[in-house]
Amino acid sequence: MLGGKNGNFIVAMLLAFVGFFYTNNAVQASERTDQDIQSIIEQVIDWKKQSIGQNVDDPLFSNTYLKDAGNTIADWYPIGMGRIGYDDDYMAYTAMIDRIVTERYATKNKLSETKATEWHRIALAYLASGGDATNVGNGINLIADGTYNRGKTVDLGTQGINGLIWGLITLDAMRYEVPKDAHDTRQEIIQRILALQLKEGGFAFDQKKSDVDMTAMAITALAPYYNSEETYHYTNKQAGKQVTKSVRHVIDEALLWLSKQQQKDGDYKSDGKSNLESTAQVVVALTSLHIDPQRDERFIKNTHSSVDGMMKYRQGDGGFIHAKTYNKNNPTSQPDESNSMASEQALYAFVALFRYIEGDRTLYDFRDEQTTKVKNKIYEVEQAIAKLKNQPDLAKQALVLYKKVPIAERSYVDNYALLEDTLTEERIPFKTASLTANQKQTKRVMTTPSYFHQNRRKDNAITKQDVAAVAELVRQKPSTEQEVTVTKYLKQWKQADNASDFSEEKKLLQQRQQEIDKLKKEIASLNEEILDKLYPFEDLKWSDAKAVKEITARYKALPVNDRKQVIQYEDVEKAEVQINSLRRQRVITVLLVVVVIVLGMSFIIKKRRQKDDEE
Structure with missing residues (x-):
């Protein structure tokens, strides 16, 4: 038995050692640097090029690839590539989208009769490629038609929670201002998503049992409002009861549920099967909240992070597979063959992680990058808030610093929740400007940092080489x-x-x-x-x-x-x-008939002659 002061000291030392061991070994996962992640990203793109028969040194956005522009199989790679500034022919992509969207708008249902996500996906890809989603083709506004005015033709929620989630993500890609006469406001879309939360804390497409993918996507959509003080009063659809919650409250419940779903290898399941896509969506969701997927203890199991979980599905050719086991319901996804959908989701998840490490905006925040001045203000207030754990009396000073951060940038103050909680506990009255009501930017500014060698032309001026290329083109047959x-x-x-x-x-x-x-x-x-x-x-x-x-x-x-x-x-x-x-066969048949007729006639004639001779 251990007893007395010495015994207590030994126990304390053992506990400290166990705590140290747990913190540094049981929880700590391996980390990949920005260089590691950049290499992974580049290899995914190289795999995609090779999978369609292109040379890795040529642009992905060429004739072969862009025949599918405007469809789900072609629009996600521009999002991932554009958000890291990968050098490619983005003008070719936006030009094709201009043409395709204009053509489809000439039809009755435009982009889709029921799927609002057609507008959202194309708008995000167009933005990532340097375009203005409010002015596609000859002035088509994908943001208005696909999100805040979608309800004038078909309800935004016709597609289920999917339409609401991606509508909000797209609306906030540039923090677009919603007109006063819009069919749906930003607050209404947020509230409709909140109302679909399930009792265990997550979200699902079928509204029955929480699903990792939908929960992660819902978190991603709601992330810009985690620091919002607004509360929402609504009827929870599943429970049928009145609920009052903030976005932060809902996200925290969803994060807790996600943490519990993580597997021992760091990955996640959907429909009972571990897979890459679910894990990738979690990484995007965490980085949208400025949570480090490689360090946050809530999302490390058995020393494996969700990033480790994604790497589990990486193939030797640089691509990613959907799952390790064959699924007869998904015959196009083989357990030993890189898959385009899995690879594109891995691509933009690693881009989201890379942007987080570099201190850039989140994956779906397409606004101009923050200035050094704004970043310094955010850093200053975060340092002040961090002190509140031991010095809650400094809350007022921290609040003053927080209010100096531009409203549109306050979602980037990572630890605002601590400030809000401290102010409440100290009974200090406070009220800051609404985050949902102060979104004003409407135009796209293409300033995505590039982490790859750039060969792209910086302007669109017509050169002698362009003229020669056009001359050669028109000499060829159409x-x-x-x-x-x-x-x-x-x-x-x-x-x-x-x-x-x-x-x-x-x-x-x-x-x-x-x-x-x-x-x-x-x-x-x-x-x-x-x-x-x-x-x-x-x-x-x-x-x-x-x-x-x-x-x-x-x-x-x-x-x-x-x-x-x-x-x-x-x-x-x-x-x-x-x-x-x-x-x-017909000729042969005719010939046979003729032969038969001729032979028959010959036989008849012969018989007649024989008869005549006998007489």
């Missing part, structure tokens, strides 16, 4: 493969100060674009007629010969590479062979 290049040049001609000096080239580009549009319409028409007249191919008859001949002729008139856009184009080629085979 093809839809030229669409990205032509669209990019037309945007450059539109923006360049010296465009009037090259009006003839602009006319040639416009003419080529018209030729490309004609080809696209022809391909679309062919696809319709193939389905209507030739499908299913195995049932083709001789009566289909004329249709096959016409469609085959039109198909062969297309540029060789454009033929691949014709649905089941291999079957179209086979159809001609099939009809030719039917033609041969």
Whole structure:
């Protein structure tokens, strides 16, 4: 037995040693530096390029990739790459988005009949690529149409909590001011998200059981208002009861639930399966709150952080897999083959972490980077607040410093919660300006720091090389493969100060674009007629010969590479062979019939002659 002063001293020393060991070994996870993370990011991008047959030294945003611009499979890489300033052809991307959005706006449902997230994803990608999401194409405002005025056509929540979450993220990407006559206010969107919190503290798409992905996304959306003193009075949808909570209260509950869900390897599960995407969303959520995913003890299990959890899914080729086990419900995601969706989410999660380490704005805060003066004010107030743990009487001075921070930057004061709690405990009356009501910026300023070597041109002025390239382009036969290049040049001609000096080239580009549009319409028409007249191919008859001949002729008139856009184009080629085979069979049949008739006639004539001879 240990007893007396010496015994107590030994026990104290043992406890101190255990505490030291726990803090420095049981909790501490391995950390990756900004250089490590930059290398991971670059390798993900290199993998993506190679996966579509491009050289790693060439831009990702080229003809092959940008054919899918404006769709979910192509819009997330620009977000991750743009937010770290990776050198690529962003003008080509924004030019294609201008064209695609304009075309889709000419249809009844515009970008989507029910999915508001179509507006949100495209707006974020457009912003990350240096564009103004309030002025896409010929003045289309994706922020108004997709978020605060979405309800004028379809409710923002039609898509469930997803539409509300990404609507708020997009609205706050530039802290856009919401007009007084808007259908939905910022506060209303926040309240609707809060009302969907589940009893265990998290959020879910189906509103049944908390899900890691949706909980992390909800935290990311609400993060700019963690320091808000506003309270919301609403009916919780699941409980059906009136609730009064602040955003901070809800986020803290959601963080607690997320912490409990973390696995021993640092990763997370969704639908009972550990996966990369859920873990990546948690990393984005934590950095949105300025929480260090590599150091915060709440998010380290068995010495593994959520960053370690993501690295578990990294492949030797630089890409990431979705999960370690095969899921028959997700056949495109193999446990030993890098996956595009997993890789894109890993990309922007590591970009979020990198930006956190570098002291830049959060992943989805696209505003101009903070000035040194603003950063110094934030640092000063954070140091003052930190002292309140031992000197609560300094709360008033800390509050004065906090109010000197511009309202739009107060969400970056990491420890404001301590100041608010201290002021409340000390019974010091306080009230600061509403964070939700003071969002005024509306225009995009592209000042994302670049951590990669830059070869990108700094202006859009038309050069002799551009003129020569256009001349070479128009000498070639029209093809839809030229669409990205032509669209990019037309945007450059539109923006360049010296465009009037090259009006003839602009006319040639416009003419080529018209030729490309004609080809696209022809391909679309062919696809319709193939389905209507030739499908299913195995049932083709001789009566289909004329249709096959016409469609085959039109198909062969297309540029060789454009033929691949014709649905089941291999079957179209086979159809001609099939009809030719039917033609041969028909000819053979006719010939056989003729032969039979001739032989029959010969036999009859022969018999008659024999009869005549006998008589």
